[in-house]
Amino acid sequence: MISPAAADALENWLASSAALGGVAENTLTAYRADVVDFLAFMTEHLGQAQGLTALKSIRVPDMRAWMARTRATGVGPRSLARKLSAVKSFFRWLAEREDFDPTAVLSTRAPKFQRKLPRPLDEDSARAVIDTIEMQSQKPWVGARDVAVVTLLYGCGLRISEALGLNGSDAPLPQTLRIVGKGGKERIVPVIDAARAAVDGYLAQCPYPLEPDAPLFRGARGGRLSPRVLSGAMQATRMQLGLPATATPHAMRHSFATHLLEAGGDLRAIQELLGHASLSTTQAYTAVDTARLMDVYNKTHPKA
Template sequence: MNEAAAFLVARAEVLAAWHAHLTDARRRSPHTVRAYMATAGRVMDALEAYDWAALARVDTAGLRHFLAERREDGIANISVARELSALRGFLSFAREKAGMVKPAPPRLRGPRIKRGIPRPITPDEATDLADLVAVNARDDWQGLRDRAVLLLLYGAGLRIAEALSLTGADWPMGDRLTITGKRSKQRVIAILPAVREAIAAYLAACPYPVERDKALFRTVKGAALYQSAVQKAVADARGMLGLPDTATPHALRHSFATHLLGAGADLRSIQELLGHASLSSTQVYTRVDAAVLLDAYRNAHPRAED
């Protein structure tokens, strides 16, 4: 075996081990696994480090060199920060594999990220969006399906991946449902009657039977509904409604939290409903609520600009 072939074999073995670690030991989401795998492959190729020993020798200068190249590719600060987070995990894993007693990766400060606030939509806009997506669908049952998914995001605060991961075993639903979210963390959410009725209407019209081990939301061919299909349907409908590009499926989850806060719910309760690991992730909605109130004040008060 020549040197180039040996490098390719070593690279494949490293990536296979990293993939297994992310999926089995860390139980990361498929999206995170894809992103972390891509970062691992990029840094190995950029630094020509194709085995555990070579990766264990990567130092701060090497990381700076890699991130500088990524900057030249035109990626933004937030992407650099995500790349650096993935690198830290990958290099720690590589150092453990290389037998290092202290596997902590080289220290490198990431870029400062100006954290924006989520952009919710109003309750009327949320329901209008769900209704128009249903009208735009090719078949009635698909429209009922898409409307049910969007009402789950808005009415229960689910992530789109969480909604689409539901199976026939989750039906019928009562007023509570246990959801498995990020990092396999479980939480109990409330299911509003309107949401439950929307799901029931979809299932009554769906040409596929409810099966415990199959996805609750199906495509035309009976497979599990995928995120991009929902995202495209929302993108088409928001253009017709004149909503901004920020009116995405995930914005419905933001709207759920913001409207709960505005109705008087406490942050701890919202944190539990959203499945946030840290309260700091939920506190961002206090900024949203204040911004919404300020906009309302400026629009309604005759001397708001004085």
């Protein structure tokens, strides 16, 4: 059980994160779950509900005990690192308001894990997805909609949440889009002709009126298109094409970045197009490109 004071502090932190940090709703939901699990463990571990006074006295051994218990439940190092990040963010905010030293929590090191490299599609496969996904629906307007979305993901490097978050006021698509991404970070994204044409084709068939404050991409009942629906269409498409399970909607964004890099694109420019806060995130694509080059080298070099 979590004390009322701790529960209030948690909700205030989440509200602050939403208002000031522009944190997405799904991220807030994950933060809440992670911190609640932490506080519940500390209640059991220390034998008392974790009011603010108890939270201020958490020690390094307590943090180690929480991490060990969490790992023992089958949570992997990547997920544990995410949970620890949420707990640290909460304690950093709480310490500023309650004036205590959060070093025991903030100094806890996240477990090491090997970052997964992006799994892009090759250019032919990316084009095949765009050409094939409309076949997964019996309704022509739905097929046109799915083509428009995946074309935006691949042609503009949008996150699926960014594409599905567009409204009627964004149409017809201009030469550039102002996108608000993670953490409220804004970026300008060039819109290729193919993406504008795909969206225009969808709108010409969509049975719902184009309204400024309504979703641009509609579900079957007229509401905002769900990512799960698009993922289902993508799954059917990759099965038809014989593509691996890594061929997801997000893989289209990875493909956008990788293909730009392969064509000689500047890494910092790609960082801006993707909306990455840190260049280190974008640098993962250099590892993908290096792996591709080494594969070509090993297959073609006469002495390989």
